[in-house]
Amino acid sequence: MNNSILQTRDLAIGYPAGKRLGMSGNRRSGNRSKIVAEGMSLELREGELVCLLGPNGSGKSTLMRTLAGVQKPLGGEVLLSGTRLERLSARDGARLLSLVLTDKVLTGNLSVYALVALGRYPYTGWAGNLSPRDEAVVRHAIETTGTRMFAHRHLGDLSDGERQKVMIARAIAQDTPVIMLDEPTAHLDLPNRLEIVRLLKMLAREQKKAIVLSTHELDMALQTADRIWLMRPVDAPHGERKSSIVSGIPESLVLDGQLEQAFRRKGFEFDLHSGSFRFRHDAERTIGLVGDGVRAYWTRRALERIGCRVVPGTAVPQHVVVAGENGTGHWQFFDGSTRNPHKLQALSDVLTAVGVSASSGEVVR
Amino acid sequence: MAVRISGAQASDGHAWPLLSPKAGMLFVLLLALLLLFLLDIVLGSVQIPLESVIGILLGRGAEHPAWEKIITAIRLPKAATAVIAGAALSVSGLQMQTLFRNPLAGPSVLGISAGASLGVAVVMLASGGAANAFAIRQLGFGGSWLIVIAATLGAMAVLLIVLGIAVRIRDNVVLLIVGIMVGNITISLISIWQYFSEPEQIQDYLIWTFGSLGGVLGPQLAVLGAVVALGLLVSFSASKSLNVLLLGENYARSLGMSTFFVRVSVIAATSLLAGSVTGFCGPIGFIGIAVPHLTRSMLDTSDHRFLMPSCCLVGGILMLACDIVAQMPGTQTTLPINAVTALIGSPVVIWVIMKQRNLKSSFS
Secondary structure, eight states: OOOEEEEEEEEEEEEOSSOOTTSSOOOTTTTSOEEEEEEEOOEEETTOEEEEEOOTTSSHHHHHHHHTTSSOOSEEEEEETTEEGGGSOHHHHHTTEEEEOSOOOOOTTSBHHHHHHGGGTTTSOTTOOOOHHHHHHHHHHHHHTTOGGGTTSBGGGSOHHHHHHHHHHHHHHTOOSEEEEESTTTTOOHHHHHHHHHHHHHHHHHHOOEEEEEOSOHHHHHHHOSEEEEEEEEEOGGGOEEEEEEEEOHHHHHHTTHHHHHHOOTTEEEETTTTEEEEOOOOOEEEEEEOOSHHHHHHHHHHHHTTEEEEESSOSSSEEEEESOTTTOEEEEEOSSSSSOEEESSHHHHHHHHHHHHHTTOOOO | OOOOOOSSOOTTSOOOOOSSOOHHHHHHHHHHHHHHHHHHHHOSSSOOOHHHHHHHHTTOOOSSHHHHHIIIIIIHHHHHHHHHHHHHHHHHHHHHHHHHTOTTOOTTTTSHHHHHHHHHHIIIIISOOHHHHHHHHHHOTTTOHHHHHHHHHHHHHHHHHHHHHHHHOOOHHHHHHHHHHHHHHHHHHHHHHHHTSOHHHHHHHHHHHTOOSTTOOHHHHHHHHHHHHHHHHHHHHTHHHHHHHTTOHHHHHHTTOOHHHHHHHHHHHHIIIIIHHHHHHOOOOSHHHHHHHHHHHHHTOOOHHHHHHHHHHHHHHHHHHHHHHHTOTTSSOOOOHHHHHHHHHHHHHHHHHHHHOOHHHHHO
């Protein structure tokens, strides 16, 4: 059984040679076309949530635009519902794939309802009048995204999170089996991010939509994606920058080190346990830590943040003991020079004490 | 909160909003247009009582044959021209602002008015011979076929250049800049022409640039009306696409809209509308930029299917009001219409926009 809705065969993306007037961009390449990535064979299935990951400049947006038919591929082909993209009429394409972009929209005087209704463009006649069925679809899209409360309001009066939901509602109203979203959670706070992702996940599960979203949020992608398309820069001859793409389930990409390779930079390390990148501190001093539980965990985080290597136990002369219960607890800091600990009530005081002992020159490495 | 109860009453008490809210507003605007139309005909340097005016309009004749002549041959065509010009310029301005996503765009940004001016300048200034200038003066500037044709050809020439560039450029902002530059080139050509011309010729040209609603009579009015009607038809049929264009070109393309087709349609409509009005009435400024803002502010909508007819009405109303002021009722003098549109209109626009404060949300 093949429920694949979008496929690419040996796809090459990038910018064609010559005139690129008005597009952001690459004057450098002169008359040669600039290939961003090539040889891509991808598959997107119904009901699947795919996160497109990759560092800045790796070509995520170019891939999105190419898959959506906004930009022409440099080679290979994109099959949307089994038909080559360039053979689809604009209208048929718009009935198969919808986009949520980061573009600014200027619909200050348009109500949310009217804006979502624009999603019916590929279905309405020349006058753009909505049939009862169109209206039902629009209302359903608004209900699904939970934007009902502000359906009568203007887009300009909404918060970023609300606006993003409205743009997703517009895509749902377009009623396409594939939805692509370009960084839908950028600029949103955590609750809004989670809400958007939960909504997308629900659309994939319940309405069997195939969803592709590009994001920079590794944590979120690892937790929610059914599959990850990972773009990563590879070295090409002549000093050109090209990207290659790998597709896989999140956990495999972590385990075989692909994720770490894609994002590796100086000063970061990938924590295999938490699945996130962390600052790698070139620790100058070592501090012992005694204690367990949540308070010990955050004490460790705080000490690492100010540049300490934290080891368990009291073997190191300078060490911190997390004492007492949550709420009534306190910290004891042994600075290595006196036998008696400093009793400290707040974590910030611990950090201060550790800092003072470092500057007093009695650092034990 | 004023919630209209519709058939689809929701469980949480919020009715679904209506897509085209104030349809009643159209009726009010239409009424205002008719009122001002009548007022424009009644007022003038010669005082004619209202009953006589209505009598003449209804074809019952009047006690003075001269009055009938004034009404049917001068005031009626002038008022009709005002409505046509106001509607044409407003609708083309609305389309330009949406296409270029720029609140300062108007029918003149693509150099259409400048092109028309160049055509007129060529005829007036280059013909040189006193006989020619005399002939033009005999015919009257506003209504001279020569001037109209020259203006139309000039507008078309500039427009073809812009259209040729538009086909090659994907980005509308770049197109806007190119259009403004082409306009600048055209204006500088006129300057050079003026520099080498006789003072009398320059004066003739200057008078044309003041704009005039009078002198568009009989067959000319019919031609203007037909061309504008065609332009409006093209514009109205693009309403649906212009709505989608509010989302930006990428969204529009992803919804299956052909940006190329819409751009060509908007440019063609604008050239028909602005080109013909400039040809017959001279370069009338301000209306094209201001009326779309006024209409959006007043009706609080961005739906072009609703804005288009509203802009026609508001444009006609504003143009009639300006014409009434321009003929300075009760005096023998008249002011140039081009000066009045900006003089009267600008404070109105400032007032409305300050009051409504939603201009910014339309464009940012």
